[in-house]
Amino acid sequence: MKFLQNILDSARPAVTTGKLKPLYPLYNAIETMLFVPNHNANSGAHVRDAIDLKRTMITVIFALIPALIFGMFNAGYQHYKAIGLLNDAIGWLQFFTVDNFIFGAIKVVPMIVVTYIAGLGVEIYFAYINKHAVNEGFLVSGLLIPMTMPVDMPLWMVAISTIFAVLIGKEVFGGTGMNILNPALTARAFAFFAYPSFMSGDKVWINTTTVEGEALVDGFSGATALGQYASTGETTYSAWDAFLGIIPGSIGETSTLLILLGGIYLIATGIGSWKIMLSSLFGAIAISLIFNLVAPNMISPEQQGFLSIPFYFHLVFGSWAFSTVFMATDPVSASHTEKGKWIYGFLIGFLGIMIRVFNPAYPEGMMLAILFMNVMAPLIDHYVVEGNVKKRLKRLIISAK
Amino acid sequence: MPRIFFEAFLILHMSKTTHIIQKGLNLPLVGKPSDKVNFSEFPNSFALRPSEFIGLNPKLNVKVGDKVKAGECIFHDKSNDKILITSPVSGEITAIDRGPKRRLDAIVIRPDEKCDYINFGKEFPIEKEKIISKLLLSGAWSLLQMRPYGCIANPMDAPKAIFVNGMASSPFASKPSISLNGKEEFFTAGLKVLNSLSNRTILSISLDEESKILTQASGAELHRFSGPHPSGNTSVHISKISPINKGDIVWTISAQDVAIIGQLFISGEYHLDRVIAAGGSGMKEPRYFNVRGGQSMLGFFNENVKPGNYRFISGSVLTGNNIGKEGYLGYLSKQITIIPEGENTDFLGWVLPGFGKYSFSKAYFSWLFPNRKYDLTTKLNGEERAFVVTGQYDKVFPFDIFPNQLLKSIWAEDLEKMEELGIYEIVPEDFALCEVICTSKQPLQEMVRKGLNVLYAEMN
Numbered sequence: 001m002k003f004l005q006n007i008l009d010s011a012r013p014a015v016t017t018g019k020l021k022p023l024y025p026l027y028n029a030i031e032t033m034l035f036v037p038n039h040n041a042n043s044g045a046h047v048r049d050a051i052d053l054k055r056t057m058i059t060v061i062f063a064l065i066p067a068l069i070f071g072m073f074n075a076g077y078q079h080y081k082a083i084g085l086l087n088d089a090i091g092w093l094q095f096f097t098v099d100n101f102i103f104g105a106i107k108v109v110p111m112i113v114v115t116y117i118a119g120l121g122v123e124i125y126f127a128y129i130n131k132h133a134v135n136e137g138f139l140v141s142g143l144l145i146p147m148t149m150p151v152d153m154p155l156w157m158v159a160i161s162t163i164f165a166v167l168i169g170k171e172v173f174g175g176t177g178m179n180i181l182n183p184a185l186t187a188r189a190f191a192f193f194a195y196p197s198f199m200s201g202d203k204v205w206i207n208t209t210t211v212e213g214e215a216l217v218d219g220f221s222g223a224t225a226l227g228q229y230a231s232t233g234e235t236t237y238s239a240w241d242a243f244l245g246i247i248p249g250s251i252g253e254t255s256t257l258l259i260l261l262g263g264i265y266l267i268a269t270g271i272g273s274w275k276i277m278l279s280s281l282f283g284a285i286a287i288s289l290i291f292n293l294v295a296p297n298m299i300s301p302e303q304q305g306f307l308s309i310p311f312y313f314h315l316v317f318g319s320w321a322f323s324t325v326f327m328a329t330d331p332v333s334a335s336h337t338e339k340g341k342w343i344y345g346f347l348i349g350f351l352g353i354m355i356r357v358f359n360p361a362y363p364e365g366m367m368l369a370i371l372f373m374n375v376m377a378p379l380i381d382h383y384v385v386e387g388n389v390k391k392r393l394k395r396l397i398i399s400a401k
Numbered sequence: 402m403p404r405i406f407f408e409a410f411l412i413l414h415m416s417k418t419t420h421i422i423q424k425g426l427n428l429p430l431v432g433k434p435s436d437k438v439n440f441s442e443f444p445n446s447f448a449l450r451p452s453e454f455i456g457l458n459p460k461l462n463v464k465v466g467d468k469v470k471a472g473e474c475i476f477h478d479k480s481n482d483k484i485l486i487t488s489p490v491s492g493e494i495t496a497i498d499r500g501p502k503r504r505l506d507a508i509v510i511r512p513d514e515k516c517d518y519i520n521f522g523k524e525f526p527i528e529k530e531k532i533i534s535k536l537l538l539s540g541a542w543s544l545l546q547m548r549p550y551g552c553i554a555n556p557m558d559a560p561k562a563i564f565v566n567g568m569a570s571s572p573f574a575s576k577p578s579i580s581l582n583g584k585e586e587f588f589t590a591g592l593k594v595l596n597s598l599s600n601r602t603i604l605s606i607s608l609d610e611e612s613k614i615l616t617q618a619s620g621a622e623l624h625r626f627s628g629p630h631p632s633g634n635t636s637v638h639i640s641k642i643s644p645i646n647k648g649d650i651v652w653t654i655s656a657q658d659v660a661i662i663g664q665l666f667i668s669g670e671y672h673l674d675r676v677i678a679a680g681g682s683g684m685k686e687p688r689y690f691n692v693r694g695g696q697s698m699l700g701f702f703n704e705n706v707k708p709g710n711y712r713f714i715s716g717s718v719l720t721g722n723n724i725g726k727e728g729y730l731g732y733l734s735k736q737i738t739i740i741p742e743g744e745n746t747d748f749l750g751w752v753l754p755g756f757g758k759y760s761f762s763k764a765y766f767s768w769l770f771p772n773r774k775y776d777l778t779t780k781l782n783g784e785e786r787a788f789v790v791t792g793q794y795d796k797v798f799p800f801d802i803f804p805n806q807l808l809k810s811i812w813a814e815d816l817e818k819m820e821e822l823g824i825y826e827i828v829p830e831d832f833a834l835c836e837v838i839c840t841s842k843q844p845l846q847e848m849v850r851k852g853l854n855v856l857y858a859e860m861n
Contacts, residue, residue, distance in 0.1 A: 001748045032784065036750035039781040040743050044829075044846035045836045046718045047428065047740065050758035050765055052783025054751035056790060056840055059764050133784060177787030177841075270762045273792060336791040336805055385806050389821040396646040 004034055025127035029120075029134040057139040059271045063262035064143055064326065070258050071251040072104030075151040078206040078248050079103055095246060104151070107207065108251055111146035111158050118159040119145075122166040126175060135176035137183070137332075138166065144184035144326060147252025148319070148367075149191065150204040157198060161191040181374045182333040185367055192367065200363070202227060205248035224249050225317040226356060226363040233305025235317070242316040253322040256315065263325035272329040275338065276345035280324040283349025285311045291357060306357050314353050323352065323366035333374040337384040344380055348373050419608060420641045422628030424799040426761060426834050428572050430718070431774045432740070434678040434687040436579055441690045442704070446697035447490050447510040448729040449475055453722075454486060454543060455850075456552030456857065459505050467494045472519035472539050472671040475508050484553060486732070487540025489673040489695045491517035507729070510695075518670035525593075525666050532597050536662065539671040544658040544733070548639065548651040550853050551828035560652040562601035562643055565592070567615045567656040568626060569607075570633030571717045571833075573680030575735050577656040578612030579689055580676040584660040585614050591663030592620040599652065605638040615656070630719075631799065636831045640800055645825045657735055675735060681718070682776045683711040683739030694732045702726050706739050712779050714738040719833035720846070743780025750782075758782075761797070761838040786841040794835040802826065804835055808845065811852030816859055819852055828853070 008031050014020045015027040031037075033054070041048055077100045080086050086094050094100075119138045127134045145162055169186030170179040192199045202223040225235040225247055237247045245255025253259075266272030288311030295307035314320060328334060328348045335344035348369050355365025362368060451459035458479040463469060470491045478484040492512040500506045521539045526532050533556050536542040545563075547554040554560070567577045581588055595602045601622065606615045608627035616623070624642055626632045635653045645651055654662075657675050665671050673694035680687045683706050690701070702713060706726075714721035715731040718738050722731060730737070750758070755765030759775040767773065794804040802823040810818035829846035836845040 005746075033751075035746035035748055036782065037784060038743050038746045039784065040779045041781050042723075043844045044720075045833050046712060046714055046721065046723070046738075046779050047430070047777040047837060048780065048782050048842065049762070049838045049840075050750075050755060050760040050767075050782045051762050051838070051840050052751065052842065053786045053789060053840055054783065055764050058752055133786075135786060137789065175787065177789050269764045271764060331791045332789055334791070337803060338792055338795060341792070381806075385803055385822070388801065388803055388823075391801070392646075392821065392823055395644060399646050399649075
């Protein structure tokens with residue numbers, strides 16, 4: 001470790017006083033990532049908890065990594081299966097193969113690298129002009145953004161979406177801690193509306209380019225389960241496959257099992273709010289049961305089919321699990337009060353499934369539901385806090401009598 | 402079976418005066434003081450620091466070379482010239498230290514061989530005014546704090562109650578049962594004095610307190626509290642017993658200081674003597690010591706602290722002042738804590754499992770060892786960041802207040818919001834635990850103090 005410290009020490013003069021001053025935030029970020037600084041408490045409490053924002057963020061990354069790795073395998077698996085190189089019968093043996101992983105990694109790793117470079121570039125620029133340290137929030141956003149994208153998303157679109165999200169979603173509001181919208185979902189929403197042909201439909205979820213570099217013959221449908229439901233009212237995927245994650249979808253969203261593990265880790269470490277996750281579950285179940293009740297009254301058979309599916313289908317298909325565990329729990333854009341978190345989470349589950357079922361243009365509703373609730377969260381908090389203010393006022397009036 | 406009914410009855414009966422605090426945190430620190438009490442050598446220097454008296458604007462009454470007696474005024478408050486801060490010893494003023502902008506830093510006194518006390522009279526006056534003037538003249542008034550704002554009480558106010566704190570929940574705090582041992586008479590007399598100042602005197606003690614001085618104290622309404630720190634903070638007691646509304650004034654004092662007041666009325670002399678706990682991993686043998694407020698700690702530290710790079714805190718690790726090795730014990734301090742200064746950087750400390758890192762969260766794997774005690778240093782363990790995490794403070798903040806929202810209103814200097822969100826009910830020490838566990842390493846106590854100062858300036 002000594003040699004790393006020496007390298008950092010030798011570079012310090014150049015970035016603190018020399019010509020490379022604009023690079024100081026970058027230098028500082030690298031230095032503090034390698035070595036947690038030995039700053040001492042000089043006001044207030046003399047001892048401090050070991051937790052800091054870096055640890056908080058890396059904990060979320062730990063929780064994301066299983067789903068990410070699985071996503072890489074799945075990208076390869078779906079690809080080779082689509083071009084007819086896999087035999088359906090052998091199943092798992094064909095899933096965790098080096099080929100699948102390499103195919104996925106070649107697709108996904110560049111997306112992650114591009115996201116980090118684009119996002120951190122903007123962050124470092126703002127850190128320089130606002131003279132503060134680079135905030136760690138983007139460590140998580142930078143991983144979330146590629147995980148919400150289809151595997152074939154062109155890298156320049158990923159970069160532009162990321163820059164838009166950091167700039168408009170975060171920095172214009174004052175940077176980390178001040179943003180209203182979840183930055184990762186802002187990036188996804190931007191990509192979704194700016195490049196719809198790359199973000200939705202039947203063709204984007206699976207790479208179907210053959211080894212020879214030609215697109216696969218027509219007639220192959222790589223629709224997601226929700227896409228199928230929206231158009232036909234039924235799906236060809238089983239709930240069990242969806243729970244394990246061997247279905248087409250955005251890179252990180254498919255494996256409900258591994259997302260569940262990540263969620264358990266976040267709850268166990270106290271980093272993710274269990275209140276939001278649990279209430280989102282309640283919300284999703286509630287609306288599913290309501291749909292089950294009204295399904296027979298629907299006119300079109302597709303609607304009848306989609307409305308009558310059991311609630312656990314909604315939990316394993318699409319991105320309900322991923323959004324609930326990793327997106328809704330972003331503490332900055334979520335409700336800040338504990339009571340508010342119950343309402344916020346419930347409505348995310350409720351509205352997410354509702355949009356998913358009722359709007360055929362958006363086969364998945366979680367993104368819109370969370371962004372909508374991000375905007376509503378301050379309002380929820382306002383009423384929760386107002387309750388506390390009223391209680392205090394009432395006490396004052398009683399004591400005055 | 403009847404026993405269950407009896408106990409249920411007892412709980413129901415007790416519930417009005419017994420309060421169980423759920424939220425909070427007892428920091429698992431090494432260096433807990435034993436119950437042994439030692440005499441510390443009489444120091445060769447004393448100092449008074451005006452900055453210790455919140456809300457006091459000091460005006461000097463002495464100059465270098467003056468001889469003073471114990472109980473003689475050293476400086477007073479410019480905005481209320483009745484509030485005097487008096488010398489804890491007799492001796493000669495040897496130095497008056499000033500900081501930037503000629504701010505008064507410290508008044509240093511070299512004590513006489515034999516302490517010569519001013520006699521304020523042994524009689525116990527009946528009239529409230531005479532009692533107040535005796536307290537003011539002797540300087541003992543400075544031991545009384547007021548809420549809101551947490552500054553020295555204003556003798557013109559009529560408080561709705563006086564809260565006496567007989568608890569010790571903060572890390573290594575002096576147990577009142579040890580500190581008051583042998584001072585029963587003084588404590589009782591002190592309570593009598595407080596009773597003549599207000600209609601309601603409330604003594605808060607721990608649920609498992611056994612010392613008869615406290616459990617059988619006469620002249621005070623007894624309330625018992627249990628639970629982790631901050632169950633011993635006066636703000637918690639006030640919030641459970643008689644919450645402060647806008648316009649309310651409450652006075653607060655610690656049980657030890659009540660005994661000092663009692664001694665003043667019995668002996669006529671102002672003895673700023675306390676029995677305080679000296680804890681922390683830097684102490685050779687953590688235990689209690691007899692000390693006097695304002696005394697030089699150099700000799701004490703030389704004798705009792707291990708060699709090494711330590712932080713010398715007058716007060717607790719949560720709220721105390723860093724006085725340095727050559728520092729002076731605070732005038733109001735009731736404990737001393739010595740912990741190591743943080744020195745080394747931590748290679749990849751935020752990524753590694755962190756089996757040996759203390760955290761209230763479970764983000765490090767040290768939670769696998771729940772009973773471990775830690776030798777915490779003064780390291781910040783990170784850097785200051787914007788508020789990101791929510792719901793964190795609530796876990797150690799047992800008030801019906803939204804801490805994040807209140808802090809943000811303070812930050813924005815929105816006076817109306819501060820009032821609405823309950824700033825009158827808290828003082829900086831109530832945010833100490835929030836500050837310890839804060840992910841963003843925000844200086845919360847400093848923020849709260851600023852907020853209270855802004856509000857005070859606006860209201861007075």
